[in-house]
Amino acid sequence: MKKKAKDISAEKLVDMYSDMVYRLAYARSQNVHDAQDITQDVFLKYIRSEKKFNDEEHRKAWLIRVTVNAGNSLAKSAWNRHRADISEAEAETVELPEKSGVYYAVRELPEKYRVTVHLFYYEEFSVKEIGRILGIGETAVKSRLFRAREMLREMLGGENFEF
Amino acid sequence: MNFKESYKKDYEDIKTDEMFRKRLSAEMNAASDGRKIRIGFYAAAAAVILFVLGLNFLIFMPAEEQSGIIQEQVGTVSTVSAEGLFTQEKWYAGAETDEEIWDKFRELIGSGDITSLYCGSTEQLGEADILSGTAEEELCRKLSLAVPCEDKELSGEISFCMAVFGDGKIIKFRISDSGQVQLGNAEIICKYE
Numbered sequence: 001m002k003k004k005a006k007d008i009s010a011e012k013l014v015d016m017y018s019d020m021v022y023r024l025a026y027a028r029s030q031n032v033h034d035a036q037d038i039t040q041d042v043f044l045k046y047i048r049s050e051k052k053f054n055d056e057e058h059r060k061a062w063l064i065r066v067t068v069n070a071g072n073s074l075a076k077s078a079w080n081r082h083r084a085d086i087s088e089a090e091a092e093t094v095e096l097p098e099k100s101g102v103y104y105a106v107r108e109l110p111e112k113y114r115v116t117v118h119l120f121y122y123e124e125f126s127v128k129e130i131g132r133i134l135g136i137g138e139t140a141v142k143s144r145l146f147r148a149r150e151m152l153r154e155m156l157g158g159e160n161f162e163f
Numbered sequence: 164m165n166f167k168e169s170y171k172k173d174y175e176d177i178k179t180d181e182m183f184r185k186r187l188s189a190e191m192n193a194a195s196d197g198r199k200i201r202i203g204f205y206a207a208a209a210a211v212i213l214f215v216l217g218l219n220f221l222i223f224m225p226a227e228e229q230s231g232i233i234q235e236q237v238g239t240v241s242t243v244s245a246e247g248l249f250t251q252e253k254w255y256a257g258a259e260t261d262e263e264i265w266d267k268f269r270e271l272i273g274s275g276d277i278t279s280l281y282c283g284s285t286e287q288l289g290e291a292d293i294l295s296g297t298a299e300e301e302l303c304r305k306l307s308l309a310v311p312c313e314d315k316e317l318s319g320e321i322s323f324c325m326a327v328f329g330d331g332k333i334i335k336f337r338i339s340d341s342g343q344v345q346l347g348n349a350e351i352i353c354k355y356e
Contacts (some may be wrong), residue, residue, distance in 0.1 A: 010187075010192050011188045014187050014191070018179045018183075018184055018187060019178040022179045023178065040190065043187055045275060046191075047191045047194050049275065049276050049277065049278060050278060050329065052295075058296075062300075065300075065304075066274065066275040066276075069270070069273045070274075076266075076270075099173045102166060102173060103170070118174075121166065121167045122170060135273075135304050160164065161165070161166045162165050163167075
């Protein structure tokens with residue numbers, strides 16, 4: 001039997017879930033500042049909603065869904081659309097972290113594939129769960145994963161990765 | 164090489180720092196306190212209105228009625244206008260066109276910021292069900308993906324719904340059992356699965 005989720009303090013919630021939310025936001029935006037903005041937005045929404053959760057899985061799924069929506073809202077905002085041109089121009093000068101080829105290959109995937117890849121490989125959600133979170137069918141999730149793997153194989157070239 | 168292991172290793176280092184977490188916790192606590200203060204203020208304001216209305220009723224009530232004599236014709240009771248006391252920005256503020264209003268609707272309904280979602284067969288909220296848990300989330304998720312359709316009016320069984328958000332915003336809309344959603348009497352109707 002699943003344990004009913006208790007009300008937890010802001011500090012505890014942030015400790016438990018801020019990295020998860022931040023990582024997903026980063027996977028979506030590929031930008032530290034946007035990831036921080038999204039994370040802040042998600043946690044403030046949480047505190048304002050005063051939502052009751054059936055269990056910790058329910059709370060986690062809610063936070064992930066709100067993170068995805070917050071990322072979509074930010075991407076659609078007028079400010080972000082305007083800023084996109086400047087960011088592209090400045091991209092050459094930004095120092096990227098030292099990571100493996102996998103990290104940089106995933107970076108090159110379209111946004112919707114990046115989010116799906118992150119939820120599947122990092123958060124280890126099933127195809128069905130990802131479908132519910134993103135509001136799409138299981139077939140669409142499978143198709144995104146298939147396309148993403150194809151693109152990654154191509155980008156990673158000679159390296160023989162097991163997906 | 165295993166893709167999953169490599170990806171996980173790269174993303175393990177992508178995390179929030181101590182300073183950010185502390186600031187975030189402080190902001191959440193401040194937002195929570197602010198909410199409690201607002202609720203307290205609204206409750207106090209409502210109490211003041213009721214008190215003033217009651218007082219006016221007593222002051223302007225004819226002496227005969229105050230003394231218990233029932234009259235057939237009752238004089239006009241002066242009321243205090245409450246306009247502006249609960250000023251609340253419209254939920255679609257800033258959206259100009261129908262498309263922008265629908266975008267705003269989809270954004271809000273999918274935001275997860277809903278505190279109560281009422282749905283009933285009449286416009287009277289007192290008779291409406293309050294959706295919660297999976298039922299609420301499922302409906303919100305579907306509505307957040309609603310797309311415009313050619314229908315000119317709702318068909319089938321209609322439910323009157325009201326979504327109340329954490330920041331006080333309220334959206335009233337109607338849904339039908341054939342998967343249509345209409346905002347007020349707006350001409351555009353959307354469909355959801």
